[in-house]
Amino acid sequence: MDVTIKFLGSNDAVPDVDNDTVSFVINDRTLVDTGWCAVHNLRRNGIDPLEIDHLLFTHFHQDHYLSLPSLLFYWVMNRKNLEGLRILGPAEEVHQVVQRTVEFLQLERFFPALSKPVIIPIQAGDTYEYGDFKLSTCASKHNVPALCYKYTHKPSAKQVSFTGDTAWHPPIVEHVRGSALLIHEASMGTQEVPPDNPYAHSSAMDAVRVAEAAEVDKLCLVHGRTAYIEDSLNIARQLFSKEVIWPHAGQVVHV
């Protein structure tokens, strides 16, 4: 297997006891969004939080970055220099959120000898390469600056895409075209919503529209409340010709 996605959670903004807000890890090294409890989620899934070398934020709503402070604190409590952690996210907000986290943790006062994380601001359209991966981005349609990420595993050319939070947004179709796995939010469940809905979120049907038009091999629905999962899966499986899942916390998907 070339790419392994470990889901730490798949719920929406207010998580359940046993399923955090959506967050996942690629090949045990790249964490995508933090959810509420990143350190606990990583450890219970056998991943050492100190081994995460890239942290990618789709956007800076709180449910996606809430446990950044505890992740950084775990590193400094283990006396690990934070420069080993590269934090990527929308250029408009990534500096502010990381800087405020550093101030909140009082790192200058309590850990003056340790370095700060490396911040890599990303604009829609940017690419970034590290190790075996090439990352490419497009804008998603949300009510704060937000990115859709596509990870290309260079040795195998396999692609995994994640929309982050978004309403229906046609440019995403082209961006994720041909992905082996599309992770698409479905916050609105089976409720039809217009692209300009005030929540700036998608339904399960919107996710299928993207998956079908982009000819992806597998659709993974995330970012919905537990009560929506069964109906969302049912309708998505009726509408989409290929496999659809809604991963549970701890589920591993091989691509």
Ligand SMILES: [Zn+2]
């Ligand atoms: Zn969210």
Ligand SMILES: [Zn+2]
């Ligand atoms: Zn959001």
